[in-house]
Amino acid sequence: xxxxLRLEEVAFAAGGRCIIQPLSMEIGAGLTTxxxxxxxxxxxxxxxxxxxxxxxxxxxxxxxxxxxRRRQAMVFQRPVMLRRSALANVVYALEVAGVPxxxxxxxxxxxxxxxxxxxxxxxxARVLSGGEQQRLALARAWALHPExxxxxxxxxxxxxxxxxxxxxxxxxFDAAGTKVIMATHNLGQARRLGDEVxxxxxxxxxxxxxxETFFKQPASAEAAAFIKGELPWA
Amino acid sequence: xxxxxxxxxxxxxLAAGALIASADPTLIQIVALSLAVSLSAVALAAFIxxxxxxxxxxxxxxxxxAMVVILNAMMGLPPVVVGLVVYLLLSRAGPLGEFGLLxxxxxxxxxxxxxxxxxxxxxxxxxxxxxxxxxxxxxxSLGVEGVRAAVTVLWDIRFSLLTAVLAGLGRAxxxxxxxxxxxxxxxxxxxxxxxTIALETSKGDLPLALGLGIVLIAIVxxxxxxxxxxxxxxxxxxx
Numbered sequence: 417x418x419x420x421l422r423l424e425e426v427a428f429a430a431g432g433r434c435i436i437q438p439l440s441m442e443i444g445a446g447l448t449t450x451x452x453x454x455x456x457x458x459x460x461x462x463x464x465x466x467x468x469x470x471x472x473x474x475x476x477x478x479x480x481x482x483x484x485r486r487r488q489a490m491v492f493q494r495p496v497m498l499r500r501s502a503l504a505n506v507v508y509a510l511e512v513a514g515v516p517x518x519x520x521x522x523x524x525x526x527x528x529x530x531x532x533x534x535x536x537x538x539x540x541a542r543v544l545s546g547g548e549q550q551r552l553a554l555a556r557a558w559a560l561h562p563e564x565x566x567x568x569x570x571x572x573x574x575x576x577x578x579x580x581x582x583x584x585x586x587x588x589f590d591a592a593g594t595k596v597i598m599a600t601h602n603l604g605q606a607r608r609l610g611d612e613v614x615x616x617x618x619x620x621x622x623x624x625x626x627x628e629t630f631f632k633q634p635a636s637a638e639a640a641a642f643i644k645g646e647l648p649w650a
Numbered sequence: 651x652x653x654x655x656x657x658x659x660x661x662x663x664l665a666a667g668a669l670i671a672s673a674d675p676t677l678i679q680i681v682a683l684s685l686a687v688s689l690s691a692v693a694l695a696a697f698i699x700x701x702x703x704x705x706x707x708x709x710x711x712x713x714x715x716a717m718v719v720i721l722n723a724m725m726g727l728p729p730v731v732v733g734l735v736v737y738l739l740l741s742r743a744g745p746l747g748e749f750g751l752l753x754x755x756x757x758x759x760x761x762x763x764x765x766x767x768x769x770x771x772x773x774x775x776x777x778x779x780x781x782x783x784x785x786x787x788x789x790x791s792l793g794v795e796g797v798r799a800a801v802t803v804l805w806d807i808r809f810s811l812l813t814a815v816l817a818g819l820g821r822a823x824x825x826x827x828x829x830x831x832x833x834x835x836x837x838x839x840x841x842x843x844x845x846t847i848a849l850e851t852s853k854g855d856l857p858l859a860l861g862l863g864i865v866l867i868a869i870v871x872x873x874x875x876x877x878x879x880x881x882x883x884x885x886x887x888x889x
Contacts, residue, residue, distance in 0.1 A: 469787055485793060496788035499806050499888035508802075512792050542889025556792075 418484040418563055419595060420444040421466060426475035428461055435461050437620045438475060443597070445563075448590055450606040450627070451599040453616035454642060459599035460568050462616060463490075466597070467566050486513065489557035490566040493573065495549040497541035502533060502552050505541045509556045527559035528552075531585050547578025554585045565589050567598040571605065583609060603643065607631060615639040658856075665857030666864060677858065681865055684842040687755055687829065688822040691762035692770075696815045698763075699770030703814075704804060706771070707778035721775065724768035729761075733831030736761040740832065753834040758842070761828040766818035773814035781807045809884040816877040820870055 421443045428436040436458050443449060443466075451459045464470040465477060467490050481487075498505055506524035515523065528534050531551040536544060541552055550570055557565055567586065571579040586609055590596050600606055606613060606627070613630040615623040617638040625635065634640040669677050706717055738744050740752040740760075751757045781803050789799050804811065826844035833840030835849060843862045850859040 464787075467791065469790055490791045492788065492791075496785055497889075498802070499884075509792050512794050512798075540887060540889040 417445070418479045418481050418487045420480065421564070422476075422478040423466070424476040424478060426465055426472045426477055428465055428470060429473045435619050436465065436472075437618075439621055440475075441614075441621065441624070443595075445595050447611035448596040448598070448609055449612055449614060450610035451597065451614045451616060452601065452603075452606050452639075452642075453599075454601060457616040458619040459601075459616050462614075462621075463566050463568055463597065463599050487563040488566065489560050489562040489564075490568065491550070491553045491557055491570050493569040495553035497544075497549055497552065499540070499542060501538050502528065502541045502544065502555075503537040505552060506556050506559050510559055513560055523559050524555075527555040530558050530588065531555040532581070545578070547574050547581060550574065550578070550582055551585060554582065554589075558585075558589070562594055564595045564597065567596065569600055570598070571602070572600075579605075603631075615642070617642075662856035662860050666861035669857060669861040670865065674861075677861055677865070679838070680841055680843055680846050680862065683755065683840075684823060684844070684866075685869075687758045687842060688762060688819060690759045691766060691822050692815060692819045694759065694763045695767045695770045695818050699767050699818075700774050700804075700811060700814075702767075703771040703774030703776075704778045704800060707775045708782050708800070718772075718775065721768050721772040725772050727765055727768065728827065729765055729825040730827030730831065732765045733761055733828035736764065736828070736832045752832060753836060753840060755833070755840060757832040758829045758840060761832045762822045762825070765825060765828055766822050769821055770814050770818045773817060774811050777807050777810040777814065778803060781810075809881050812880060813877050816873055820873055823866070823869060823873075 423439055423441050423443075425438045425440055426436065427434065427438040439462075451462060453459050461470065465472055467488060468477070468485055469490075498508060500508070503521070503524055506527055507520045510520040510523055511517075525534065525537065528537050531554050533544075533548060533551055533555060536548060536552075541549065544552060554570075570586070571582050574582065583605065586596060586598070590609075596609070598609065610627045612624065612626050614621050615625075615630070615634075615636065615638070617636075623630070623634065623636045623639050630639065631643060634643055706714060706721070736757065737752065739746045740749070740757050741747055742752075751760070785799075785803055785806075789795075789802065794802060824844065826848055829835075829840070829842055830845045830848065833842070833845065835841055835845040841849075843866050847859045847862050847866070850856070850862075
């Protein structure tokens with residue numbers, strides 16, 4: 417187990433600008449955590465700090481147990497696929513993760529089946545549609561059986577039907593026991609998938625609450641304004 | 651007067667065609683040496699230029715930006731100046747004079763390598779930098795770092811890199827200034843297509859010059875067609 421994740425006075429600045437204000441919190445297993453906030457609030461940076469793609473300017477990101485990086489996966493807003501088949505993209509991730517050669521392909525096929533891309537296995541990954549590429553990115557994560565899955569606005573550039581398919585896969589991750597941490601500014605999606613909300617505003621987590629409480633009775637004025645669809649800075 | 655000139659051009663063209671059709675030994679020898687020199691130069695330039703371009707693309711070291719600017723500027727190096735510098739280095743009194751390379755095909759390979767190294771390095775730097783910008787986060791998230799990340803990215807953009815190498819080959823096979831100076835255009839030893847064209851034209855032997863000109867253009871055309879087709883096929887196959 418690499419959870420719970422502890423952030424200890426984590427702050428991040430770039431180019432002399434403070435992007436994440438000093439932040440301490442603990443994130444445990446189980447609940448699906450939604451990082452909610454307007455564009456530019458710092459959601460992506462916060463997730464990258466947790467995942468280790470960015471190093472905090474000060475403070476500490478602490479996971480439990482050995483090799484925590486291997487037990488996490490991340491799916492980005494725009495999937496990055498190698499110029500090879502869909503299957504080969506998943507196999508590559510398994511190879512990097514140290515899975516024995518003979519087991520890679522069966523596991524990759526199983527992951528493609530999970531996201532409904534089995535019939536696309538031999539197609540070049542980069543000619544798949546945007547929604548299919550995002551599902552392929554999820555299959556690549558699925559094959560790794562991560563304990564924690566980070567999702568950075570995974571459906572921001574997709575149409576409603578592709579979004580539904582992606583959300584179904586995210587639920588499957590949750591059902592399989594993976595801790596899901598997802599950044600989004602889509603209130604409907606937050607409500608459909610989330611158990612708890614971290615509301616980020618100008619680099620600060622201004623509110624943390626259960627999903628129902630958050631939408632019914634937001635404690636902060638910023639979150640209340642965001643939910644009402646008002647621009648918090650207007 | 652006007653008709654006469656058209657006639658002589660036509661005659662030369664026909665004679666050039668006959669030279670090519672009959673596989674004239676002189677013509678074959680000149681074409682073969684040209685290809686040997688330029689292909690050797692391209693192989694060397696690729697061997698040095700591709701890793702150099704990749705290193706500059708992903709490396710973070712002082713003077714990197716200056717290096718990128720210089721590399722880009724050097725893509726337009728004047729061949730005669732390269733020839734002159736290599737001449738000075740290889741001449742009897744020069745620092746590398748003891749090897750006796752001046753006026754040999756080796757000298758020509760060296761000059762062309764220097765000429766096209768910046769092209770191969772600068773174009774591959776651009777390709778690797780663009781790809782790295784796109785792939786870096788995803789690869790790091792998967793736990794791919796260092797040499798393995800480099801190999802993955804280079805393999806993924808291999809067709810773009812091929813284009814960079816072919817651009818170098820096109821430049822090498824078409825230049826005349828550098829090989830003329832360091833090779834000396836010695837009959838049967840260092841005479842290549844471009845230097846022969848220059849010499850024969852000034853002597854008035856148009857058929858051989860034209861024949862070589864046609865072969866040269868055909869080679870450059872074929873190279874570019876091949877590059878285009880390979881890239882297009884790769885695009886269709888790999889996306």
